[in-house]
Amino acid sequence: MNTNILKQQIELKKSMLCVGLDVDLEKIPKHLLDFEDPIFEFNKAIIDATIKFSVAYKPNLAFYEAYGLKGWLALEKTIEYLNKNYPEVFTIADAKRGDIGNTASRYAKAFFDDLGFDAVTVAPYMGKDSVEPFLAFKNKQTIMLGLTSNPGAKDFQLEKLSDGNYLFEKVLERSKSWQNSHQLMYVVGATKPEYFKMIRQLVPEAFLLVPGIGAQGGSLEEVCEYGMNTNFGLLINSSRGIIYKSNSLDFAEAAADEAQRLQLVMKKYL
Numbered sequence: 001m002n003t004n005i006l007k008q009q010i011e012l013k014k015s016m017l018c019v020g021l022d023v024d025l026e027k028i029p030k031h032l033l034d035f036e037d038p039i040f041e042f043n044k045a046i047i048d049a050t051i052k053f054s055v056a057y058k059p060n061l062a063f064y065e066a067y068g069l070k071g072w073l074a075l076e077k078t079i080e081y082l083n084k085n086y087p088e089v090f091t092i093a094d095a096k097r098g099d100i101g102n103t104a105s106r107y108a109k110a111f112f113d114d115l116g117f118d119a120v121t122v123a124p125y126m127g128k129d130s131v132e133p134f135l136a137f138k139n140k141q142t143i144m145l146g147l148t149s150n151p152g153a154k155d156f157q158l159e160k161l162s163d164g165n166y167l168f169e170k171v172l173e174r175s176k177s178w179q180n181s182h183q184l185m186y187v188v189g190a191t192k193p194e195y196f197k198m199i200r201q202l203v204p205e206a207f208l209l210v211p212g213i214g215a216q217g218g219s220l221e222e223v224c225e226y227g228m229n230t231n232f233g234l235l236i237n238s239s240r241g242i243i244y245k246s247n248s249l250d251f252a253e254a255a256a257d258e259a260q261r262l263q264l265v266m267k268k269y270l
Ligand SMILES: O=c1ccn([C@@H]2O[C@H](COP(=O)(O)O)[C@@H](O)[C@H]2O)c(=O)[nH]1
Pocket: 020, 022, 060, 094, 147, 148, 149, 150, 187, 188, 189, 211, 212, 213, 214, 215, 216, 237, 238, 239, 240, 241
């Protein structure tokens, strides 16, 4: 999918919400464990309940890989379900891949061609040749880690270089010269709102995927205030805050209520 459809969806739904599908069998309602594929049943119910308020879904691969083959099959069924029933929705494989070019091109094929995701997250530490194989796929987006939401972001990303810039600034700046860089988006944590202005100067046109509201304590209002651009420019993720709002029979309804609450805040800025 190109970003035009995403922009139309944001305008239509008055939402920049991305629902994170980070499924943990210990946290989902117990009655779902009786199904043959509880992960998929959970995802399907969450997707159907939140679709009115959300423009994107982001399964984090760790939560599927942790269950081996069963987890991978549930991931396949989830992306198939999204692509078949809601083709207008933007899908992100949060895989944070990064490897030599030859290997990176296999990752890109797996997520874009075989699974059919619209976007995949990548770690830029191995440089240009580890990211460009993803960018070679037309109509697909590559979401590069920019300034992450976790405390450890300060260990490398916020290291000051001799020219006075932060390492993450250099990474973002450099990435703009890569082939098909117009297909790049960037991960920026909601927990670091003070850097949004700087990031917007570096990548004014790009979409930012912003995790860190809800469970990690970032402010949705601050993200909207400082992170938007003239094309909206934001996908704001919440995973645990939505999908585990309730772990009883009403879990999907509770997720929808929380998604709507977030959407109503976003609507004020759209
Ligand atoms: O900087 C980053 C990059 C990725 N994530 C991922 O986003 C979600 C956040 O989940 P919450 O439950 O809403 O906290 C999760 O999949 C992370 O791995 C991030 O949090 N920060």
